[in-house]
Amino acid sequence: MQTLTRNQQIVFDIINKSSEPLKAYTILSNVQKKGIKAPPQVYRALDKLIEMGKIHKIESKNAFVACQNSSCNVSKATAFSICESCEEVTEISNSKISKYLSNFAEKAGMEYKRYNLEFFGLCKKCK
Amino acid sequence: MQTLTRNQQIVFDIINKSSEPLKAYTILSNVQKKGIKAPPQVYRALDKLIEMGKIHKIESKNAFVACQNSSCNVSKATAFSICESCEEVTEISNSKISKYLSNFAEKAGMEYKRYNLEFFGLCKKCK
DNA sequence: TACATAATGTTATTTTATAACAATAAACTT
DNA sequence: AAGTTTATTGTTATAAAATAACATTATGTA
Numbered sequence: 001m002q003t004l005t006r007n008q009q010i011v012f013d014i015i016n017k018s019s020e021p022l023k024a025y026t027i028l029s030n031v032q033k034k035g036i037k038a039p040p041q042v043y044r045a046l047d048k049l050i051e052m053g054k055i056h057k058i059e060s061k062n063a064f065v066a067c068q069n070s071s072c073n074v075s076k077a078t079a080f081s082i083c084e085s086c087e088e089v090t091e092i093s094n095s096k097i098s099k100y101l102s103n104f105a106e107k108a109g110m111e112y113k114r115y116n117l118e119f120f121g122l123c124k125k126c127k
Numbered sequence: 128m129q130t131l132t133r134n135q136q137i138v139f140d141i142i143n144k145s146s147e148p149l150k151a152y153t154i155l156s157n158v159q160k161k162g163i164k165a166p167p168q169v170y171r172a173l174d175k176l177i178e179m180g181k182i183h184k185i186e187s188k189n190a191f192v193a194c195q196n197s198s199c200n201v202s203k204a205t206a207f208s209i210c211e212s213c214e215e216v217t218e219i220s221n222s223k224i225s226k227y228l229s230n231f232a233e234k235a236g237m238e239y240k241r242y243n244l245e246f247f248g249l250c251k252k253c254k
Numbered sequence: 255t256a257c258a259t260a261a262t263g264t265t266a267t268t269t270t271a272t273a274a275c276a277a278t279a280a281a282c283t284t
Numbered sequence: 285a286a287g288t289t290t291a292t293t294g295t296t297a298t299a300a301a302a303t304a305a306c307a308t309t310a311t312g313t314a
Contacts (some may be wrong), residue, residue: 059186082238110208112248121239
């Protein structure tokens with residue numbers, strides 16, 4: 001279990017507390033009081049946290065969420081559902097999907113390292 | 128079958144001819160000789176082409192590819208394999224994955240409209 | 255023709271991300 | 285502990301990706 005550095009911890013905390021995905025510059029403006037002043041400091045922390053699997057990037061939104069899946073130390077299989085109405089993003093941790101897709105990748109002759117899946121639609125509340 | 132406007136056609140042609148995903152500003156610099164001068168002109172064409180399902184956006188790369196799947200008029204289910212070594216991007220059109228995932232979304236209580244899946248790894252040539 | 259709608263042209267700006275380099279801090283070696 | 289390497293941080297400047305806003309032109313249609 002890796003321990004976080006100061007900046008990594010600050011950035012992780014704010015993402016982890018948030019109920020929604022946060023953008024890099026939103027994070028920045030929220031941590032300036034804690035001494036993080038410039039974008040590279042945020043982006044570097046984000047990069048490391050992603051490597052560790054503590055957070056994920058929602059590519060379609062350029063935003064970051066804490067990993068909901070406690071067992072996911074290194075994120076090699078991520079899936080999210082994204083509500084187009086309320087913008088809610090939920091991490092889907094489904095081992096069936098995971099198996100199905102990694103199986104598929106192997107059959108396709110691909111040495112697969114990771115995948116990212118983003119579902120768009122309407123969540124239960126909004127539909 | 129929708130016909131393309133002038134700018135849409137120009138932008139589509141260059142993406143379609145390319146063997147690799149193109150970024151918006153690469154497209155721009157390649158079509159300036161044809162009279163398209165500013166980013167909004169490119170982005171507007173891209174947006175429409177995506178709506179029509181003629182091209183797809185590779186979210187992890189901010190790049191655009193022509194749809195390989197002739198039957199895909201509106202792109203509601205996209206999947207790509209991306210080689211981390213040679214950067215090759217291939218569209219996967221697999222109805223099994225599509226069925227599996229749309230099925231899953233329904234079970235999860237989601238009214239799903241589209242999804243995007245991006246696989247990362249090593250292609251046959253590179254592994 | 256007259257009206258509405260869609261597409262285009264243009265300038266400026268916003269948002270997202272990284273390059274480059276100097277300064278500290280932490281970890282490792284003898 | 286002193287010296288060396290490696291990782292992390294701080295900082296300034298800039299690059300890259302995307303959009304806002306508004307004027308203009310083209311296209312479809314009543």
